[in-house]
Amino acid sequence: MKPRRSQLALLYVLAVVMSLVILAPFAWLVIASISPARDLISAHPHWWPSHPTLSRYHSIFSGQAGGDDVAANFRVAMGNSLVVAAGTTVISLVVGTLGGYAFARLRFRFRRSALFAFLSVYMLPPIALVIPLYLALSNLGMLDTKRGLVLTYCSIVTPFCLWTMSNYFLSLPSELEEAARIDGCNRLQALTRVVLPLAKPGLFATAMFGFLLAWDEFLYSLTFTSTTNAKTIPVAIAEFTGKYSSDFGLIAAGGVLAALPPVVLALASQRFIVSGLTAGSVKS
Template identity: 75%
Template sequence: MRPGRRYMIGIHVAAVVMALVVLAPFAWLLISSVSPSAELLSPHPHWWPENPTLERYKAIFRSAPGEADVAANFRQAMVNSFIVATLTTLVSLVVGALGGYAFARLKFRFRRTSLFTFLAIYMLPPIALVIPLYLALANLDLLDTKTGLVITYCSIVTPFCLWTMSNYYLSLPADLEEAARVDGCTRLGALVRVILPLARPGLLTTGMFGFLLAWDEFLYSLIFTSTTQSKTIPVAIAEFTGKYSSDFGLIAAGGVLATVPPLVLALLFQRYIVGGLTSGAVKG
């Protein structure tokens, strides 16, 4: 039975309202980034600036790097965040794709216990791991390095990838890989030739969320980095707040730029996201 007209109108109205609620903060962020400082600090808010300016974006992309120039250093932080998040995602996704398959298909002792242990590590509050991780990186001479951040972020993203991919593999029929093995494939060959192509929505969805976890992480980056060569975007945005003054427009511009990579990922892989999330959530 087709839904009635009132039902469809209600659904569309609810979708529009939800879209406005979700997009309103981002719209205000964008407006603030192009508003002059005087209008931002005015007691009477302007829904659109009378004299919009792109000076903050020009400062970020055109200023010469320097210790005192937080706008120019933000550009380096964007590069650092992209490198760290990409490497973390690649490493965690490879481990999650292979390890998740093992947890989903292989039978061995303490299989569920091991998987729940990884999940428990993922659920630990980051502040509880700061001291041991700091000591470990200090002993390995990896403090204030992108390599140290990648290793640290993998401790967060890898358990997430393992859990998500193991659940996704459970949603795929085991008969497919069994048929491939009957035809002469090894278990690894069946995984590479049959299962991974079918698991593409889950891989893309897991990789996207893993990238976002690494991209948005703040605490570890704040504590484990101290120079421009390794600081990431969240720390760079925090540095826009000075001791005696804050450039709220510059903070807004940094926030807008920080949302661009996640937005691009969501637009590119949106058709895989729903399928990847729903298929990986039906079993566990």
């Protein structure tokens, strides 16, 4: 039964309203980033800046990093966040995929207990692990380094990847692997040639959420870093707030730039997730 025109019209109206509700905060963030300071602190709100300016973005991308220029230091923090989040995602996804496959397909003692033990690490509040992790990184000489942050973030993201990938592998039919084993593949070949093509949606979704977990993390980055060598975006944005004043426009510009990589990643992953739904099972 086809929906009526009135139902379709109502559906489109609701979709437009929902889109406006979701996009309105981001639109205001963009407007605030190009608004003069007097418009942001004015008693009467300005829905569009009287004199739009890109000076904050210019300060971020052309300033001299390494000193007291927090805008220029934000540019360095963006690079640090990209390196740390990408490294954490790659390592955690590889470990989570192999471990998740083992938990889903192999049968061994304490299998579920071990899986729940990994999950319990992910569920622990970060504040409970700050001191042990700080002492561990200090003994390893990894404080204020990107390697230290990658190692720390892997302790958060890897259990998440392990849990999600093990559940996703359980949803895939094991008969395809058994057929590959009969045709002469070993377990690793069956994983790479049969299971992973079918698991593309889960892989991309897990990678996207793992990247976001590492990209948005604040407490560990604030505690374990002290210079621009390893500070990430959340810490850099927090430094836009001074002791006696705050540059709200600069905070908004930082928020816009910080939101772009996750948005681009989500848009790019959406295409691969949809195409991966039919990949694998129809290939020879």
